Amino acid sequence: MSTRFHVATRKGLFTLDRGASGWSIMQTSFLGDNCTLLMHDARSGDLIATLNHGHFGIKMHRSRDGGANWTEVATPQYPPQPANYTPKATPLEGKPADWSLKLVWALTAGGADEPGVVWCGTLPGGLFRSEDGGDSWTLNRPLWDDPRREEWFGGGADHPGIHSICVDPRDARHVIVGVSCGGVWKTRDGGGAWELGGRGMRAEFMPPEHAFEPNAQDPHLIAQCQSHPDVLWVQHHNGIFKSSDAAASWSEIEGVQPSAFGFAVAAHPHDPDTAWFIPAVKDEKRYPTNGRVVVNRTRDGGRTFQTLTEGLPQQHAYDLVYRHALDVDESGDRLAFGSTTGSLWISENGGDSWQTLATHLPPIYAVRFEKTP
């Protein structure tokens, strides 16, 4: 089981260790700076943190000593826009997406047989790949140049973005990415060719005749079962979806209470029938239903859900959990999540009960366990 995790927040990165007396913050990095995402590379032990300095842009830093020291590394850069290229306006915004980095929204290590490979998803809809642990990045042109990419649009942001990158543990050339809004895309050859998956996803926000258009879907996050990689779970803008055929088709899981809306989802690393979700009132309000923080867990492939509450605040709690702010460790027993109001919880029994670790952290964007390969 993992004994360390990292919490990326609006005001820095916090690292928690499990000692003899329980979990505590043992290290703080970038205090005061907006740390939007963190990746732990189980192959090398590297940490890569993303900072958004606002006026001064987005920067990435890497640590090779567990966060004691950090070095600024390269940030993904969009190549120059071709002189003869006229970008298309996105369908909803009515103007072209900017051709410039706005946000790093996903960081995923490549396969065990690809040391140094890291994938990075961004706003506005760029997928980048590094082959040297973040020292340099290259935009994946086959996806960026696909004309269907220009049909993507922002889901709650001004630009479309890639937030989910799932690398198949059996074959690292098989990569699935999730786009808000642009559905689910997959490659079988490491990014040379892409196909649009997502048959069966339904977008309530589209006109009825376009509701099942795969390229208009808003998957908030895709989570993959590591031992059964063809099984994927999606917390979508208007529901929960599951695929058992590597994202080719999806079935909607209906009737989930107290809400099927949310951002975060975690898939059990070994049990393809188990996943966790954190529901909220949809969709323009976004707070826990009835002010109660709960975690929904299914253990039977989505047929039924348990609403887990033990140790979680059950009155006047307005903690929203962002898509990257829930994680499960490699055992499937330890889960942690953090909220927009700076609360942090951990479970060591698969969600049956939870312990509050902090209530006054800055707004939490991402929670990441250090996992063993």
Place this chain on the structure above:
Amino acid sequence: MALLRFTQNIQRHVACPARQVEGATLAEVLEGYFRQHEQARGYVLDDQGKLRHHMTAFIDGNQMRDRERLSDPVAADAVVDLVQALSGG
């Protein structure tokens, strides 16, 4: 040569000491500085080479006009200040 000076706020991210730089336009002055000090480039310009949204330059006290091409003329003995808007939370 023009004297290029940077906002204090940038210094905690990347040291940007004031320097004398050759150049007849703002773009040339910035390029001259960043050639010697590559790490500072990404803090001032975005990945398309545009001045970052909340930054601006004053040339001898006059605010720059051409954000698109940074073509504002810079006299040989000018003082160029790179400043940022103060905002955020």
